[in-house]
Amino acid sequence: MHRRRFLELSLGLSALPLLARSAWAATPPAMPGMDHGEHAGHDMAAMAGDKAAVTLPEGRPLPQLVRLANRGGVGSVKAELVAAPLEVKLAPGRKPTTFWAYNGSVPGPLIEAYEGDTVEIAFTNRLAQPTTIHWHGMPVPAEQDGNPHDPVLPGASRRYRFTLPKGSAGTYWYHPHPHGYTGQQAYMGLAGAFIVRRRDDPLARLPEQLLILSDLKLDADGSIAANSMADRHDGREGQFVLVNGALRPTLALAEGERQRWRIWNATSARILKIALPAHEVYLVGTDGGAIAAPRRIEYLLLSPGERAELVVTGRFNAGKTPGLVALPYSRGKAMHPEQDKVLPLMTLTRQGRRASAPLPARLAEVPALPAPAVKRRVEFSENMADPKAMFLINGKTYDMARIDFEGKVGQVEEWEIVGNAHMDHPFHLHGTQFQVVARTEDGQWRDEPFRAWHDVVNVAAGESVRLRFRQDLPGLRMFHCHILEHEDQGMMGQLLVRA
Secondary structure: OOOOOOOOOOOOOOOOOOOOHHHHHOOOOOOOOOOHHHHOOOOHHHHHHHHHHOOOOOOOEOOOOOEOOOOOOOOEEEEEEEEEEEEEOOOOOOOOEEEEEEOOEOOEEEEEEEOOOEEEEEEEEOOOOOEOOEEEOOOOOHHHOOOOOOOEOOOOEEEEEEEOOOOOOEEEEEEOOOOOOHHHHHHOOOOEEEEEEOOOOOOOOOOEEEEEEEEEOEOOOOOEOOOOHHHHHHOOOOOEEEEOOEEOOEEEEEEOOEEEEEEEEOOOOOOEEEEOOOOEEEEEEEOOEEEEEEEEOOOEEEOOOOEEEEEEEOOOOOOOOOOEEEEOEOOOOOOOOOEOOOEEEEEEEEEEEOOOOOOOOOOOOOOOOOOOOEEEEEEEEEOOOOOOOOEEEOOEOOOOOOOOEEEEOOOEEEEEEEEEOOOOEEEEEOOOOEEEEEEEEOOEEEEOOOOOOEOEEEEOOOOEEEEEEEOOOOEEEEEEEOOHHHHHOOOEEEEEEEO
């Protein structure tokens, strides 16, 4: 097996031991299950004490993502992924922390492909829980999408295989999707980036930075904390927000230099209002790829599961924070405090001056979807009176045996996603990308200012979003809230797409 980096653990450590194949082959220890009742005593006062007791080093250089070794030739990606426990010593004097990792790396290894490539991933589950790999946002056949109906049992293997169609270039990711286990497996470390590239990419010459944003919640002894009742209600947020597994890393940027940034919100529940106050920032792409033309932005709201592409030009304007930050944002939490202060995520250091070519005026064609053949209403709601069914879609909790909607291949649908709730709920649809047509603001409908391809959109409390999509492949597709604790507790439905 080739040598692998872990966490880098730029979590503060400058280097970590390398994992040998024998460690992968070991029988996995018993892992905590999803019995939420056993975690009920984990109250906020205890967590406050835990937070005060735990520290991590910070300020190391931004770690680069491990790239998945490709054994395929031109037009083919052939590789292996193994999900297994991984022990990492985060700091001297502490016991090792157990993560769950793909190929011994947290975040998981980066997968890169081009439009038209065939992807074949041999996956082995060395956890003590069933799991899947969901190819989040990608147009893959339903039976290859890692849905809850296709679990890979402990000790078992399966092969995922799909071909990436033309027009699918974008910034994607992969993570588990077994019902009831998704949140835990994600916060234990199972997630990785997947980039599908265009061969005629107009931004290909820009230096590229890949930034995976994630939460880490530790107990006082350095172990990954179980979810509390408050986490189940609000969605889990850790006391550390990491970038590529590092706490507040540093990145060099020259004044006048343009860099292309791909950013993933891989947190369980944290909505990040990201900004670079001292620099010039253009939005150039969303979940499903490039937008038509660059758009100057001051901040970007990135909900869990969402991705974006930015072009950042170093300006280092005097009197403004030079790094990447998350601005205050209230998402309607009831049992945890809201983020009411600016949260630093990454420091940018000035490294000389450098001239860059201007941005292209046009990036891609994003044709509008035609008028819908079908319209549907999807309502997110909450029922705190019933602990077994707190999070609902159209008044129902998820049932794997129930089909909520039936659609047809190639048929354009328009869905109105209604936030009849006291907190934000990011909506995610499997199998395709959608266009946001309009959304309400203070109760008034407003057209979306530009077209873009999404597979996640935040639905604010009391607001609604209207979107259109077309499913081009038949099969069963999930739609759900991408706050993973809410998804696990039933805020999910099923669309059966017929040929």
